[in-house]
Amino acid sequence: MTLSAAEGPTSVPLLSETIPQNLARTVAEHGGRDALVSVEQGLRYTYTEFAGEVDRVARGLMGIGVAKGDRVGIWSPNYAEWVLVQYATARIGAILVTVNPAYRSSELEYVLNQSQASVLVAVESFLTSDYRSMIAEVWDRVPAGRVIYLHTPDWDTLLEAAETVPADRLEERSARLEPDDAINIQYTSGTTGFPKGATLSHRNILNNGLFIGEACKYTAEDRVCIPVPFYHCFGMVLGNLACTTHGAAMVIPAAGFNAKATLEAVAAERCTSLYGVPTMFIAELGEPDLAGYDLSSLRTGIMAGSPCPIEVMRQVVDQMNMSEVTIAYGMTETSPVSTQTSADDPLEKRVTTVGRVHPHVEIRIVDPATGEIVPRGTSGEFQTRGYSVMLGYWNEPERTAEAIDADGWMHTGDLAVMDDEGYVNIVGRIKDMIIRGGENVYPREVEEFLYTHPDIVDVQVIGVPDVRYGEEIMAWVQLRDGAGTTADDIEDFCRGTIAHYKVPRYIKLTDTFPMTITGKIQKFKMREQSIEELRLDSAAQVRSA
Numbered sequence: 225m226t227l228s229a230a231e232g233p234t235s236v237p238l239l240s241e242t243i244p245q246n247l248a249r250t251v252a253e254h255g256g257r258d259a260l261v262s263v264e265q266g267l268r269y270t271y272t273e274f275a276g277e278v279d280r281v282a283r284g285l286m287g288i289g290v291a292k293g294d295r296v297g298i299w300s301p302n303y304a305e306w307v308l309v310q311y312a313t314a315r316i317g318a319i320l321v322t323v324n325p326a327y328r329s330s331e332l333e334y335v336l337n338q339s340q341a342s343v344l345v346a347v348e349s350f351l352t353s354d355y356r357s358m359i360a361e362v363w364d365r366v367p368a369g370r371v372i373y374l375h376t377p378d379w380d381t382l383l384e385a386a387e388t389v390p391a392d393r394l395e396e397r398s399a400r401l402e403p404d405d406a407i408n409i410q411y412t413s414g415t416t417g418f419p420k421g422a423t424l425s426h427r428n429i430l431n432n433g434l435f436i437g438e439a440c441k442y443t444a445e446d447r448v449c450i451p452v453p454f455y456h457c458f459g460m461v462l463g464n465l466a467c468t469t470h471g472a473a474m475v476i477p478a479a480g481f482n483a484k485a486t487l488e489a490v491a492a493e494r495c496t497s498l499y500g501v502p503t504m505f506i507a508e509l510g511e512p513d514l515a516g517y518d519l520s521s522l523r524t525g526i527m528a529g530s531p532c533p534i535e536v537m538r539q540v541v542d543q544m545n546m547s548e549v550t551i552a553y554g555m556t557e558t559s560p561v562s563t564q565t566s567a568d569d570p571l572e573k574r575v576t577t578v579g580r581v582h583p584h585v586e587i588r589i590v591d592p593a594t595g596e597i598v599p600r601g602t603s604g605e606f607q608t609r610g611y612s613v614m615l616g617y618w619n620e621p622e623r624t625a626e627a628i629d630a631d632g633w634m635h636t637g638d639l640a641v642m643d644d645e646g647y648v649n650i651v652g653r654i655k656d657m658i659i660r661g662g663e664n665v666y667p668r669e670v671e672e673f674l675y676t677h678p679d680i681v682d683v684q685v686i687g688v689p690d691v692r693y694g695e696e697i698m699a700w701v702q703l704r705d706g707a708g709t710t711a712d713d714i715e716d717f718c719r720g721t722i723a724h725y726k727v728p729r730y731i732k733l734t735d736t737f738p739m740t741i742t743g744k745i746q747k748f749k750m751r752e753q754s755i756e757e758l759r760l761d762s763a764a765q766v767r768s769a
Contacts, residue, residue, distance in 0.1 A: 227597045228589035228604065228642040232581040238611055239434060239469075242401045242426045243314040247468055251275045254444045254471035261447075262304040262476045263489045269304075271471070274311075280386045281312035283394050287385030288343070288370060292317035292397065295341040295409065297368065298455070299323040299332065301350050301479040305374050306454045307464055309345055314426065315394070317401045321409045321421075322455040325350065326740065329358040334418055336366040339409055339618060344371045350479065403427040409618050410457065412556045421618035428559040429457070432612050433465025435583050437472070439550055439564045440497060440524045444471030447521075449495040451477050451486045451504060452743075457560035458529050462552065463499060472497075483507040487517045494521040498546065501529035501743030502536055506682055509539050510705075524548040524567055530744045531650060531668055533682075535675040537575035553578035553650060557627060558634055559612040562587055563648050577647040585610040588633075589640050592654055603651055603666075606640035607633045639666065656747060658687035658695050663725045665697060667747075670726050674699060677717055679707035684737055686747050688730065688754050689763035698730040698754055700737060730758060 239246060251271045259274035261267070269277060290296060296318045298309050313320040321339045323332060336344065348356045359371055372378045403426045411419035442448075450463035467474045477489035481504055490498055500508070505527060508514070522545045527537060532551050540546050548567035551574065554560035565579035573579075581587045588597050589604040598604040609632045616624035628634050639652045652666040659665070667685035674683045682702040687695040703709055711731035718727040738749035755764050 226600045226644065228600050228602065229597050230581045230587055230642070230646045232583040232585045232610075234584055236435070236438065236583060238427070238431050238584055240403055240427075241430070242398070242403055242405075243311065243407065243430050243465070244398050244401070246430055247275060247278070247311060250468055250471050257444055257471060258447070258473040259468070260304055260307055260474045260476075261493060263493065264476070264478045264485070265304055267304045274308075277308055278311040278315060279391070279394060280383055281308045282315040283386035283389040283391070284382040284384075285312060285318060285343070286316055286394065286397065287388045288382065290316065290318050290343060292400070293319060293406075294343070295319045295321050295339045297321040297323050297336060297339070297341040297344040297346075299325065299327070299344060299346040299355060300374060301325050301347065302450070302454050302459065302476050303347070303374060303479055304476065305345075305379070307474065307476075310454070310460055310464060311468075314407050316397050317405060317407075319406050319409055319423075322411075322460070324411065324455055324740070325353065325453065329361045331419070332358060333362040333366055335411055335421075336362070336368050338418075339421060341366075341368050342370070344368045345374065346371060347374050348376065401426070403430075404615075406615055408460075410455075410556045420620060420623055422556045423615045423618045424559055425615055428612055428614065429461045429465055430469065431584070432559040432561055432582075433461050433467075434469040436462050436526070436552065436561055436564065437466035437470045438583075439552075439566050439579075440466070440526065441548070441567050442466060442470040442472050442497070446470065446472040446497055447475055447493055447495045448472055448497040448499070449475045449477055449486060449490050449493070449525075450499055451481050452499050452501065452529065456529075457554070457556055458499065458501070461560060462526055462528065481507075483511050487511060487514070487519070490522060491518045496521055496523045498522060498525040498544070500525070500527060502527060502532050503530075503682065503737075503739070503743045505536055505540050505544075509536070509543060510681065514543065519545045522546050524550065526550050526552050526564075528552040528554070528561075531671070532578075533675045534576050534672055541571070541575065550574065551578050553648065554612075555634075555636055555638075557614045558608055558636075559614065562606075562608040562612065573645075573647050577643075577649055579648065580646045581648075582612070585612055587642075587648070589642055589648075600642050600644055603639050603641050605654060606636045606638045606648070606650070608636065609633045656686075658685075658697060660687070660690075660695050660697060660725050661693040663723075665726055670697065670699065670722070670728065673718070673722050673726075674701065674714070677709070677714065679703050679709040680714075682737070684745050684747065684750060685728065686750050686754065688751060688758065689760050690729075691763045696729040697726065698732065698758075699728040700732045700734050700750060702734060702737075730754070732757075
């Protein structure tokens with residue numbers, strides 16, 4: 225019997241350097257190549273120019289008094305300045321606190337207080353969000369002493385402050401940094417309680433970016449389109465750091481996700497790689513003139529951030545020229561990627577699994593009740609250990625101890641299955657599992673079946689309370705434009721094809737799902753809304769042991 229445990233290859237050594245040291249090596253090798261292109265802003269930097277701008281922002285931050293270890297918050301959608309601040313804070317040893325652009329004033333107040341950020345870089349507004357008003361609302365109750373608004377004279381003032389700091393002072397500061405220094409705090413959203421500040425080091429995110437790029441076979445010839453938000457690991461690690469460790473170009477199509485703008489950027493910039501969460505790829509595939517965009521330059525890309533529907537992956541390969549597209553799996557607390565498919569993997573493995581263990585990482589799948597490693601082919605909790613595990617939750621040792629055990633294993637809370645070749649499938653969250661009349665139902669399994677219906681473009685399955693069975697299955701379904709399929713038709717599609725207890729009792733046709741800015745579906749909000757709409761309050765009050 226083979227157990228569900230694996231260790232990643234170690235043939236490529238870990239980087240034992242800081243982010244600025246690594247960037248300096250890339251600039252020396254690829255200084256004349258494009259480093260950063262912001263299509264919407266009309267900005268383009270070579271690696272030499274990019275490094276110069278990073279240093280100017282870094283000296284500006286030093287000029288306004290930012291010291292090593294100080295926390296600098298950033299609250300903004302995807303602009304070129306976001307990337308400059310990311311690398312500038314790393315250059316001077318400040319800890320970048322990435323604030324979700326979807327946060328409101330109460331969440332901003334919590335993050336600034338919990339991290340004790342001294343400076344906040346922000347935009348004044350974006351779409352319907354008035355950031356300046358929200359900042360004013362909380363400013364008297366937070367420790368931050370200075371806010372710098374992008375695209376205003378504030379930013380010019382920061383750059384002017386750079387003139388007060390000689391270049392050798394910057395070099396002295398940077399030379400004192402260590403690879404294991406904390407460099408980033410990312411607040412992870414949960415279904416309950418306040419967000420937790422996952423604290424990551426240079427070593428954590430620099431190496432993860434390196435090996436993500438290796439799995440995609442990146443070289444300095446690659447141009448990566450990054451429509452996913454920078455505040456999340458998907459944007460700043462899988463995107464930016466995977467590029468700068470390989471001399472590839474970072475291409476920002478727009479400040480916020482727009483399917484048309486993304487496809488236009490791929491075509492105009494001849495991008496070889498495209499990122500997205502499943503909902504982004506679904507939107508791109510749904511563009512009426514998809515065939516009219518020249519996507520011939522695409523080779524690879526990454527789908528991640530939430531469970532990746534097999535049918536969507538197949539369409540991305542077939543319709544978007546992404547023959548070497550990969551799936552990555554991970555979590556913020558692990559920098560983030562623990563497993564990834566490779567461009568060399570068979571197509572079937574690349575569209576139906578989240579790949580195998582990453583280099584220099586250990587993974588195992590254990591019985592949540594006993595902690596014993598389960599045999600291959602058996603479901604259990606996915607756990608991971610290695611260089612990529614976070615330093616801890618910022619100033620929360622008790623919550624850190626709940627997530628990382630005494631042996632260094634990160635308990636993800638995700639349910640997974642490992643096959644005989646070491647490929648992993650994520651089958652759900654431990655808390656998402658539906659128990660209907662004693663039968664365990666994993667939402668992912670029902671979702672994958674419903675994706676095979678020709679009229680269904682997106683589906684999310686949840687459990688809702690039921691007096692008789694404890695829980696019943698509900699599917700929220702998004703149909704393709706013009707489809708006449710009804711809820712009864714979908715139920716008929718299921719009957720006789722999947723087990724009776726997996727057939728959704730309730731089917732809701734919808735155009736939207738509640739989700740975070742990174743495209744993660746918020747199933748707890750779906751459940752709350754469904755309980756109200758279906759009038760299941762009495763069933764929800766039934767207590768269980």
